[in-house]
Amino acid sequence: MLDAKFVRAEPEKVRQGLIYKNADPALLDEFLRLDERRRALLVQVEQLKAERNARSEEIARMKREKKDVSAEIEQMRQVSQRIKELDAELDEIERNLTNVLMNIPNLPHETTPLCKDESGNKILRYEGEPRKFNFDPVPHWELATALDIIDFERGSKIAGSGFVLYKGLGAKLERALINWMLDVHTQEHGYTEVFPPFLVNRRAMTGTGQLPKFEFDMYHTDKDDDLFLDPTAEVPVTNIYMDEILDAKDLPIYLTAYTACFRREAGAAGKETRGLLRVHQFDKVELVKFCTPETSYDEHEKLLADAEDILRRLKLPYRVVLLCSGDISFAAAKCYDLELYAPGVDKWLEVSSCSNFEAFQARRANIRYRPEPGAKPEFVHTLNASGVALPRLVVSLLENYQREDGTVEVPEVLRPYVGTDLIA
RNA sequence: GGAGAGGUGGCUGAGUGGUCGAAAGCGGUCGCCUGCUAAGCGAUUGUACGGCGAUAAAGCCGUACCCCGGGUUCGAAUCCCGGCCUCUCCGCCA
Numbered sequence: 001m002l003d004a005k006f007v008r009a010e011p012e013k014v015r016q017g018l019i020y021k022n023a024d025p026a027l028l029d030e031f032l033r034l035d036e037r038r039r040a041l042l043v044q045v046e047q048l049k050a051e052r053n054a055r056s057e058e059i060a061r062m063k064r065e066k067k068d069v070s071a072e073i074e075q076m077r078q079v080s081q082r083i084k085e086l087d088a089e090l091d092e093i094e095r096n097l098t099n100v101l102m103n104i105p106n107l108p109h110e111t112t113p114l115c116k117d118e119s120g121n122k123i124l125r126y127e128g129e130p131r132k133f134n135f136d137p138v139p140h141w142e143l144a145t146a147l148d149i150i151d152f153e154r155g156s157k158i159a160g161s162g163f164v165l166y167k168g169l170g171a172k173l174e175r176a177l178i179n180w181m182l183d184v185h186t187q188e189h190g191y192t193e194v195f196p197p198f199l200v201n202r203r204a205m206t207g208t209g210q211l212p213k214f215e216f217d218m219y220h221t222d223k224d225d226d227l228f229l230d231p232t233a234e235v236p237v238t239n240i241y242m243d244e245i246l247d248a249k250d251l252p253i254y255l256t257a258y259t260a261c262f263r264r265e266a267g268a269a270g271k272e273t274r275g276l277l278r279v280h281q282f283d284k285v286e287l288v289k290f291c292t293p294e295t296s297y298d299e300h301e302k303l304l305a306d307a308e309d310i311l312r313r314l315k316l317p318y319r320v321v322l323l324c325s326g327d328i329s330f331a332a333a334k335c336y337d338l339e340l341y342a343p344g345v346d347k348w349l350e351v352s353s354c355s356n357f358e359a360f361q362a363r364r365a366n367i368r369y370r371p372e373p374g375a376k377p378e379f380v381h382t383l384n385a386s387g388v389a390l391p392r393l394v395v396s397l398l399e400n401y402q403r404e405d406g407t408v409e410v411p412e413v414l415r416p417y418v419g420t421d422l423i424a
Numbered sequence: 425g426g427a428g429a430g431g432u433g434g435c436u437g438a439g440u441g442g443u444c445g446a447a448a449g450c451g452g453u454c455g456c457c458u459g460c461u462a463a464g465c466g467a468u469u470g471u472a473c474g475g476c477g478a479u480a481a482a483g484c485c486g487u488a489c490c491c492c493g494g495g496u497u498c499g500a501a502u503c504c505c506g507g508c509c510u511c512u513c514c515g516c517c518a
Contacts, residue, residue: 009479042474046487053487056499060442069498076498245434370434377471 001101001364007031017107020114020325027104034097041093045086052079102212106360108325109297109334120324121337127308128317130341131400138406139344140398141275144170146406147423152275162265162273162280164391169423173397173410174283176417177390178258181285181310185387189306191256191287196236198259199227204239207365209331209357219262229262233286234384239365241290245377246369252291252299256387259284276391277349283390289383292369293359296381297334300356304336307352307385314411316396317341319348333358340392344399349392354385 007014011028018025055076062069113120144150149170155163166174185191199221205211205228210218219229230236237257246253261284265273272278287306291299304320311318321337328335332355339348359379362368368377401409407424415421 039474042487046474049488050486052498056442059498063442073498080498 113324115324116326137343185256191254233257233259287387340396351388352386
């Protein structure tokens with residue numbers, strides 16, 4: 001969330017940000033209204049409490065002197081009653097205030113293009129040569145079904161549409177990609193591997209910004225548990241340091257994690273969701289960074305490079321897109337997308353979002369660091385990138401490496417992991 | 425799942441319902457001393473919110489916070505209820 005003090009001091013900056021992020025500026029007005037009301041009430045109730053504290057001490061003193069205190073106690077009873085009423089009102093206002101603030105998105109960074117919709121996105125560059133085919137490349141669902149490495153029908157049978165069953169070399173390819181990506185990030189990019197819980201609590205989901213706004217998109221367990229299936233490793237991994245004060249000398253912290261990810265994707269259906277293009281459960285290797293505010297935009301560029309390295313090593317053609325204000329996520333200030341080309345479906349597929357959240361998540365999750373011993377704790381900046389998401393990577397890989405006979409070559413870097421150079 | 429114990433400041437750890445934001449120690453910071461990466465001495469050292477201060481800083485004042493949320497009371501770290509978490513024992517289990 002944003003700093004309440006900042007919102008109060010710079011309402012017009014916030015208003016502009018809301019407009020360019022496609023959020024309702026009425027949120028700001030509501031915040032300002034409640035904030036003012038809150039401060040007025042606070043002054044009132046604090047004065048009464050000061051009186052109560054002083055008079056209570058007085059009563060204690062009088063009692064020691066064996067004086068009669070029944071009149072004072074009767075007066076204070078009324079004061080306490082009044083405090084109780086005002087406290088209740090204040091409590092209600094603060095709940096509303098927090099709720100409003102929690103629904104205000106992060107503001108775009110100055111380098112984020114301002115535009116209300118995706119037409120403002122900027123394609124920064126194309127990397128890798130798209131392959132020239134001397135036959136018509138087929139979509140991955142045909143390849144995978146014919147090779148019997150993915151069983152879409154049986155996946156649906158056991159869990160519903162949007163759930164897939166990997167088989168044989170398909171399952172092994174999935175596992176190989178996960179292991180290989182984790183190895184690259186841990187051994188060559190300096191990340192520490194973590195393996196977090198796949199279910200997370202409400203607090204964690206709020207910390208990274210999925211809640212309260214997007215509860216409907218999440219899988220949720222029984223009310224008794226109030227747990228959510230993680231929609232991305234970003235949630236459990238970023239919240240590792242919730243409510244902690246980190247030591248400046250330990251920053252930056254680089255973490256990488258494999259998790260399965262679960263998304264309801266409510267409302268999505270049709271052509272864009274065929275095969276592996278959009279599924280309810282998928283695998284992903286995630287990169288998460290915690291750093292100081294001064295370094296976060298340098299770290300952001302390095303993060304992008306780390307994610308890109310995976311695509312480069314697989315020799316897949318991709319492009320880098322700088323998202324505009326209207327297309328970046330609720331919590332992000334700046335975001336690059338990596339899109340892989342998939343010749344079978346003839347589409348650019350988003351396989352990584354590489355975001356800088358600045359202090360937006362840290363403020364919600366209360367993740368701070370102490371710049372120097374004895375100094376006041378500050379909020380860290382958090383960043384993350386997919387490094388990368390599996391299903392669309394598999395789509396692009398199968399479709400790019402397909403051969404005319406329907407078999408699929410295994411990219412060189414993966415061969416030790418898959419144990420073969422051809423999926424046949 | 426059952427039984428018990430416990431959750432206090434950056435850490436360890438005291439705390440009879442009023443003089444407790446909280447003893448003591450450790451750690452941190454500043455200074456002194458010391459010819460040597462030690463020891464000693466002194467001082468200082470929580471956070472949030474709000475008010476005053478020029479919608480700056482210092483500073484001053486107030487309120488709140490001893491796991492979280494309720495309650496009792498003129499007054500709660502302290503008493504009561506609910507929840508969460510940790511530990512020990514038992515049960516169950518991959």
